[in-house]
Amino acid sequence: MSAASNLATTPFIAPVAATRATRPLRFITCGNVDDGKSTLIGRLLWDTKMVMSDHVAGLYKNGSNDNDGLNLPDFSLLLDGLQAEREQGITIDVAYRYFSTANRSYIVADTPGHEQYTGNMATGASTADLAIILVDARAGLQEQTRRHTMIVSLMGIRQVVLVVNKMDLVAYDRHAFQAIADAFGAFTKDLPLDQVTAIPTSAPQGENVTVPGSAHMPWYNGPTLLDALEGAEVQDDGHTGFRLSVQRVARPDESFRGYQGTVSGGAVAVGDAVTIAPQGLDAKIARIVTFDGDRSSAAPGDAITLVLDRNIDIARGDMIAAKASAPTRVQEVNADVVVLTAQSLNPETRYWLKSGSRRQRARITPQSALNLQDLTWSSAQTLHHNAIGRITLHLEDDGVFDPYAHNRATGSFVLIDPDTLNTVAGGMVVEAEAKPGATPRRSEDTKETVTLTLPLDLAQELVRHDVLANRLDEVEVLETNRRRLGPEAQL
CATH class of the missing domain: 3.40.50.300 (P-loop containing nucleotide triphosphate hydrolases)
Structure with a gap:
């Protein structure tokens, strides 16, 4: 048979x-x-x-x-x-x-x-x-x-x-x-x-x-x-060790600083050694605070506030992870994607990539597309609506990922069009390993940014200047009412 x-x-x-x-x-x-x-x-x-x-x-x-x-x-x-x-x-x-x-x-x-x-x-x-x-x-x-x-x-x-x-x-x-x-x-x-x-x-x-x-x-x-x-089995929530993507920094007064989020892999207990990604700084868990009071440990799915044993500059989008099994810090990853909008994925577009609570810029290089009839992969330079394909992500800043097969939460992402803010693709990281022989970027290789505080009319004149005319996609505007417009802002 x-x-x-x-x-x-x-x-x-x-x-x-x-x-x-x-x-x-x-x-x-x-x-x-x-x-x-x-x-x-x-x-x-x-x-x-x-x-x-x-x-x-x-x-x-x-x-x-x-x-x-x-x-x-x-x-x-x-x-x-x-x-x-x-x-x-x-x-x-x-x-x-x-x-x-x-x-x-x-x-x-x-x-x-x-x-x-x-x-x-x-x-x-x-x-x-x-x-x-x-x-x-x-x-x-x-x-x-x-x-x-x-x-x-x-x-x-x-x-x-x-x-x-x-x-x-x-x-x-x-x-x-x-x-x-x-x-x-x-x-x-x-x-x-x-x-x-x-x-x-x-x-x-x-x-x-x-x-x-x-x-x-x-x-x-x-x-x-x-x-x-x-008779079905409940799937394991991850094989990566402890992971928590920081959603909010809680600072009710000068005596308390906590980092809030939901445990997306592994367990954590007071006294555990952790690392902060992508910075690579180490600390220990001093307290685990919940709505019902302090706890000695937490498991996947728990919404918690972590207090560390020392002060570290941590912001929304950073990850607190087990030191013994830290996530990989990379600038390129291979991933499978499903294209979700009528527009094709464009290698020239600087997409917003969102993974967990972390948002950063990325470009893509299509590698191959899947034929749904016989499940064969063929080389592809573009990926159209509803296509399933494989791409390489090129991140402008360090990214923190696990392979999707090891942890769904830390191995998944969405790509967002910077002009329409529509979600154009959902992806699963296939490989999140640093390339052999790769070295971190030196500070002189890192793109520097400058923040200018200017009246709106003066800012309009500045971006019209020849120096910036061809680089508007690299400009972000933060209005005085603190609403971030992003590179799609019409000045």
Whole structure:
């Protein structure tokens, strides 16, 4: 039997008891538009008794005439909350819902399938432990199905449930299900996915969602969707040691200086040795302060204020990390990106790069683009809308990264257009290692900046001067009301 055939009959591991103690399982639904994502999750919420009584009547009122005469509620309304989503019958924004069973709790992100909203899908995938990839049994794998699957893989998700939906519309044909399962297995055979489980479903009727659909699909003896979720594993939050990106410096009075942020990797305890990146300065943790008072330690996801044993010049965007496993300070990194806007990535543009709370300037050099049909990479000089590609980032100042495979928070970034302030791409760092033999830049090699405080009319004359006329993209303007305009300011 081929690997693709094994996909549909993969042995299923029963859920382990006492998973309640772990954090909620985060999962997303993705796939092509109109494959039934919102309806499937709405049905899951309905069957797990997570629908409030005051919603039930409204669901029946809106769904009784729209579900092929089945007198069923419109389950998609539990997820599609925007008026535009209800009018068009599509998902636009990411809808997050929380529910629980006797074994564990869940956070589900229902993501849009339309090409135009690929960026929203990538956002939902960035924090997920598992992906449910839906396929319409009548249509099979579509380009957007392949694109979402590849994004899932790039985002580090290693558990996938392939849901072949709308089986009732193909007369519950086993061969239709198996053909899609085989095609998906062939497509993903070289992707780093640890577990793929294929399940045939009919979302409105709830078959194989929380209860077996044996009446119409006696040929299927695998898990239901809920079974697969109950047995899934919560993904580790990082393998890099302690990381905290400083979001704010707390200085309520002269006797207290704390650095606030959320732990994005590893654990920290009072007395631990840490380093401040990118400066490379060392200190020890003197206090860990929270809303509920001082603590002796903190874990990933905790929002804390750190007090160090000595005064160091630390600002928003700096990182406090374990000294024994400090992040890499680099000026070039290789990364995979998903282009999120209609404009192509331009090597001549000085993008704003934002990673965690750190913002800095960067240029890009496209290296290759992915062919979604056969998953081959080919050389590329430009990357267009919805393209998945590999680039080299050239940073104007030292950057601090970990490989995305080691830590999602410190290995991810977005590129922002300096003129429109639109997010043009989301990226995952592939390599964050200093080049062999590389040396830090000497001060004479570093671009110096000068801050001038001038009346606005005099500043306008200055930037019109021949010396600055061709370098306006390097000028930042801070008005007297302290609102930073950036290089796109029209003087």
